[in-house]
Amino acid sequence: MTQHAVFSSGANVWRSFCCPRSELWLDLTLGCGQTFRWRETADGHWTGVMGGRVWTLMQTEDRLWYHTYGSQVSTARQAGRKWPGEGERLETVKKLKTEAAAVKEEPEGGTLELGEVTSQWDGGEEETLRDYFQLKVPLGDLYKEWASVDHHFKDIANIFTGVRMLRQDPTECLFSFICTSNNHISRIEGMIERLCAKLGAPLCRLDGTPYHDFPTVHALADGSVEASLRDLGFGYRARFLQQSARQILDQHGADWLGGLRSVPYEEARSALRTLPGVGFKVADCVCLMSLDKSCALPVDTHMWQIAQRDYRCTMATGRKTLTDKVYQEIGDFFRKLWGPYAGWAHSVLFCADLKKFQKLKEPPIKMEGEGDEKESIGKMKAEKKHGKARAKVCKT
């Protein structure tokens, strides 16, 4: 049976490229609720479906490592495409061992075996990842700019580093976020998993777990979908999904969503809002996370509270419900404060507000024999093991 790839096992092919932690922190970026399809299948190893195939990712101090499954898929994908030269991508096994040993703290030393490293062209995988993580956007520089204009941001910026917007598939993003209304992240993840298992193309099976692609708009538009999804626990959202898919095909065509990438923000948002189950909040999520609208800023109940509590945002206070007008004003307030990448800054604050990451705000715990450069990671692992969960730290 095929198993999930593990970096230290020596049984898998891993490739990597330079990507410092200040630019990307996988645990936060994949776990902050912008995507619902990645799971931590081993310590620091994230497995999920992206671009029609299954990946496992992990990172060391300054590199991002990746493994993909079922390489036969890549043959079709490569056809007719020209990829940039591979240049300095290849590393020697010796260098890998040195680096991995340094980072992974193998006490035995020398027992660590790494997977095969081939010199063949990687089939565009590195480029796919660079696009998915939008690595051309200089996150470290943006953090400095946001911190210079906003001391609340500055307070958390040193802890919650590398929180990056993904460039997700628009179809997956739209239909996933229609599921988020009145819902928790943990439950959403289960729903999306069942949605893909029911309507998505099967890709492979790892350790007995089947992986599926996200369903196509066509699959979601079928008349039987609402009943199926209600059976899977989608509640009233089942109809929204089927109707939105139907409306896209009937009124625009399957390529319409992707085409919104080249349309101005407000226009794209208005277009999305014509779909059932899509209000301002969901539309902004889709704009920000899949349509290249970096200024789109989803205002949920969290951001509403943050705006009042931390920013004394006057338009946010004194109302019982988040009206369309206030929604707009809060977004404009943060866009003025943070600039054209306001949506990215928002996700850092959102991430820092999540219950599951509150432990990162605690003072570091010194572990015996632990170097300080791996402090934050060591701290997280240590506290995961000890199950520490202290009260949320709020700054006022």
Added chain:
DNA sequence: TCACAACCTTG
């Protein structure tokens, strides 16, 4: 433009 209820489940 604002407020409120209803909507499906479950952690």
Added chain:
DNA sequence: AAGGTTGTG
């Protein structure tokens, strides 16, 4: 209640 949307007054 939970990262909302829709319909009604």
